[in-house]
Amino acid sequence: MASELITRELVALDVDFGSSVDEVITQLATLVHAAGRATDVAGLAGPAIERETQAGTGVPGGVAIPHCRSEAVSEPTLAFARLSRGVDFSGPDGDAQLVFLIAAPAGGGKAHLKILSKLARALVKQDFLEALRSARSEEELVALVLEVVNAEKPKKATPQPAAAAREKQAPAEGVSASKATRIVAVTACPTGIAHTYMAADALTQTAQARTDVELVVETQGSANNEPVAQATIDAADAVIFATDVGVRDRERFAGKPVIESGVKRAINEPARMLDEAISAASNPHAHKVAGGAESADAPAGATSPATDGSGLGWGKRIQQAIMTGVSYMVPFVAAGGLLLALGFLFGGADMANGWQALSTNYSLSNLPGNTIEVDGTIMEFERSGLMLYLGAVFFAIGQAGMNFIVAVLSGYIAFALAGRPGIAPGFIGGAIAVAVGAGFIGGLVTGLLAGFVAMWIGSWKVPRWLASLMPVVVIPLLTSLVVGLSTYLLLGAPLAAIMEGLQNWLSSLSGSSAVLLGIILGLMMCFDLGGPVNKAAYLFATAGLSTGDEASMKIMAAVMAAGMVPPIALSLATLLRKSLFTPAEQENGKSAWLLGLSFVSEGAMPFAAADPLRVIPSMMAGGAVTGAVSMALGVGSHAPHGGIFVFFAINPAWGFVVSILAGVAVSALAVIALKQFWPNQVAEASAAKAAAAEAPAQDARAARSAV
Incomplete structure (x- = not known):
């Protein structure tokens, strides 16, 4: 209700x-x-x-x-x-x-999101x-x-032709209503709850106060996502994209002059964005949505969208594209990695050496023994029968998933830059990167290359009869040729050399160099507890899993162990010295340990938010110790996630536990010491308030005892 x-x-x-x-x-x-x-x-x-x-x-x-x-x-x-x-x-x-x-x-x-959107619009x-x-x-x-x-939504008026609507408006002095610029706007934020609708209403209210603009807004949020009619888009003179995420079905707007920004700019500067859209509508060299017959790049010397405020800077666009690729890649890594871990759990530690022969030459009606022939060599496994066969099948499925990760990374980087026409060239480029040995570094390069080439081809001025073929035939074909030829003839060898050098460096790490890497990764994992730095360390570890080498497994174990430390340490600290923490932190501490065991670093965020100067350095100290101990003990993990619940994929498991305990002890003692000798006024005030509230109850209990 x-x-x-x-x-x-x-x-x-x-x-x-x-x-x-x-x-x-x-x-x-x-x-x-x-x-x-x-x-x-x-x-x-x-x-x-x-x-x-x-x-x-x-x-x-x-x-x-x-x-x-x-x-x-x-x-x-x-x-x-x-x-x-x-x-x-x-x-x-x-x-x-x-x-x-x-x-x-x-x-x-x-239903409830529609209610929340009403509040956002009222603000x-x-x-x-x-x-x-x-x-x-x-x-x-x-x-x-x-x-x-609870206010009822006003009924939507019957749409009127643009000309008729303009005739009904009273033009301002010196302004002809017939020259009103028709603009279509799209607003969207990551959660789709508030900013999406606030941006829409800010633009709408500003446009309603003017006679030189006709505005229609499409909100791509969590509620009220009715798309604007294609006829309205076709009649528009310009488009505004005020979004923090990709525009859905962007190709509908192909060829239209476009003003792009984050969603907050539409809330803060709606009038300026409308002015920029009006200017773009009359500028033949304005930045346009790629993919249409009328789209064209600005000539040399024209102002770029990165510098005139009408679009996102290239640095930001590249960053968003890479993060889009990573976000699509991670599920493949997680599913594939955990399936590989299940393969080891069922089939034994030597599963990596014979999974292909076991999964293809045997079946449920023809189960293997513990000795089989693999490529002319007799191999002996620690298990046999159904467990060995299921382990091989799990491993084969996981390996299939892991084989996709570079192509997915590349494909969705290209998609983020060029839309659907970039997906096929990106996937093809990623597959070629694997074929030439360039690995995930090659996937990054081919994804960016495919995206930029597809964007460029999509900006060509082509006859209208060819425009419909551009996104489905011409752009994917030509871009795939450019990316494929560039990778095989120019980029493949140097990228493969870089990837080989990285793998050799990781494989050579031992002693103090491995410990140093563990310290760095531990510090990164505990610096922002789920933020960009934490995710960068996690990406480095998961990308290495695709190589399957032992050094990458050690990096994955160090990253996962360090990420588990903060929630467990803070939960322990609230248990040991309850009085140093606010009531809210004490409550959080009751569940934070479980989040830590599950490798959910975000369980420590409320503690860091309330007291960053004491909590974050303490957590970083423990994370550094855990990373160092894990690398020193040679702990490796075949699983990219799961924490203590994927112990079967970690070897040696005891080393993993020891490294976590060491880091937890350091972090817990450090945060207690800092809070003890550098008191937190907020925590002290909360504790005093709680004590004051508890005093009457204690007096009552004492009185009852005396009676």
Whole structure:
């Protein structure tokens, strides 16, 4: 029910929730948990804080809207704080005093997201913001919010032809209504809950106040995702893409002048974006959506979208493309790696040497013994029969998945740059990179090459009869030729040499050099606890798994072990010295150990958010020790994830456990020492408040005992 979306227990007026974004989010998550709407504070605060690292959620008006979907959330919830001390959420107006935490269940339907989108749209209205600032009680504020989220959506008016709509508008002095520029905009943010709809409404409200613009907005969020009619797109003079993620079905807009930016720019500068779109509509050299008959590159000397603010810079686009490729690659690594681990579990440690012969020459009706012939050589296995055969099958399936990872990486890098026409050349380039021995480094290069070549060919000015063939035949064909020939004739040998040199370097690591690498990887894993640096270390480890060499397995073990340390160490620290932590941290500590055992580093995020100067250095110290010990003991892991629950894929398992225990001990002692000798005022105040609240109960118990 909408009436239960926010209650007085979820509202805090004129409070001091700390000086950092992470502290405010953690305190709001604590309200949600106390109201019984989240299973634990960490499970809600962690994803919201991680979302904040992607882009600040501050919006005009001194408002912030941190938001996330989380398995910890049991029902759609709004928590609100009016802060007495503003906090910087990277908004355009400085510190935010009004903060909404929008918490959505991970598997929830779309009905509640429509309600949340109403709130996001109301936040661009000044009268609503003033009412929030002047509310005198929690009940009054709840009534204001419920009035917004329960409001009926106005019925959609019957579409009118553009000319008729313009005739009904009263043109401003000196402006001809017949010359209104028709613009189609697309807005989208990573979670699709708030910024998507706020950007849409900011553009819409700005356009409604003008007579030189006709605007239609398509929101690609979690609710209300009705696509704009193709006829409307075809009639548009220009397009605005205000997105932090890829535009779905981008080819619909092919050939249209386009202004591209992140979603927050549409919220902060809607008028400027409309002005830029109007200018692009009349500029024959404007940047256009690739793939259409009218698309054309700007001539030499023209202003590029990277420099005029109309598009994303090339550095940012390349970064986004690589991360897109990585995001599609990781599931292949995870599934393939865990299946390989199951192969070792069922078939034994020597499975890697005979899985092909076992999986193809035997069946359920013809099970192998423990001695078989492999390529003319008799091999003896520690197991036989059904277990050996199933181990070989699991290993074969996992190997098939691992064989795809370079092609997937390359294909989706190209897709992120050029859309669907880039997928086939990217996959082909990745497959060739594997064939010539260039590995994942070759996949990165071929993906970028395929993406840029496909973009360039898509910008060609071609006859209209050929335009329909461009994305499905011409671009994939020509791009595949360019990428294939370039890789075989020019790039293959040097890239293969680089990859071979990297593998030889990793294989040669021993003693102090291996320990040093373990220290570096451990520091990276514990620096931002699931952030970009953590993910870079994890990517380095998982990419190496595709080579199958022993050094890569050691790197994977060191990375996974180090990533497990922070949540376990903080859980232990809250158990040993409870008084040094806030009540919310004490509650988080009860479940953080399980997240740590599962290799979910984000379980430590709420602790780091509330007290970064003490927590992060302590965790990095423990991560460095774990990485060093793991490498020194030669621990290797065939599995890319799973923590202690994939112990069967780790050898030696005892070394893995020892390295984790060493790091946990260092981190726990370090964080206790820092909090003890460098007290945290927030924790002390919370502890004092909790003690004060507990005192009456203790007095009552004492009185009952005396009686």
